[in-house]
Amino acid sequence: MNDTLINDTSDELAPRQMYVLEETGFNEVPRKFRRFYRKWGGPSDPLAPNEVVCPVCKIVIRSLQELRVGDKVYCMPCMSRLIVEEENGLLVARVNY
């Protein structure tokens, strides 16, 4: 995606990178929530630091800020509550029932 990065830092202790989310064409949730999701193109579709794939329905969940381990996000298309974890150096989402 080409969302606008508001500030940029690689220091883990520094404030997180913030994003202005653009519309993605995703139309499967109410309009006010659509920019927070996009379709995933599979393993060849890279994720931005503010994105994680829902393990239940494979939709990309997007945040206004860079995601870090322990963050909670919601997948509205499949109603899942998720927690961000690290797996093999990548951020992944695990369902938090």
Place this chain on the structure above:
Amino acid sequence: MADWQDPHKLSEGEFLDQVHSFEFWFEAVEGYLHDRPYGFDPNAVDEEMDDRRKDGLITTLCNYCIGETAALEASSGMIGFAPDRASQIFLSTQVVDEGRHLEVLIRRLQMLGVKDPEAEIDARANKSLLRFKERLLELVDSQDWEAAVFAQNVILESLEYTVFRNHVQTGDKITSQILQGIVTDERRHMGFGENDLGRRLRVAPHMHDRLDKIKRELDGLVLATFKQTLGELGIEGPKAPDLAHDYLNAVARLGFES
């Protein structure tokens, strides 16, 4: 005021109230169905199909109708013994979805030249799927919420989701558009099931063994049906998707072994 709202800032209660609501459903389906009467672009032109391909597609759609009828009858029955209002309201949206699925699939059968869809569905019904439907409705009749949610929203919906998603990629244009709308609906249904059961198993882990028994009885019936479906669609051999993959991942997240 912004025309968007950050969903990740909602409390868990607010999130569940939101996604289980009829209002959420209405605004969601408006996004992908409003310009698609009977589930497809009215300007789409139907593809030429040879008799063999058309016959395979008709058999497949007839069995999709059986799956959707099972879900329609089960979800409407479950409203009466759902554990709370939010689940009742969500199930009422699922009933509408399932009724729509049945309608658009029957309409597609008619477009393919089937004069009497009811008779054709009876004639081409897969016995395993009929058996699954019978058992699902028995679980609903016995008002066993966890078993009914597991059979319908986890087993049936997960497998339909996988099969329909694969069919979208290989099907003719109109059938694919119809199925794409159904797949989007199925995301909600299977997500509801997995999350509802996940919450229940967390506080009542003793339910696990009972549901595991149901899983072992029922999932083979649906898997066998959809493997046959892929054969009817000509999706076989190395190109055939691993049908069980998404389903097994879902039940593994709930703590069930294959």
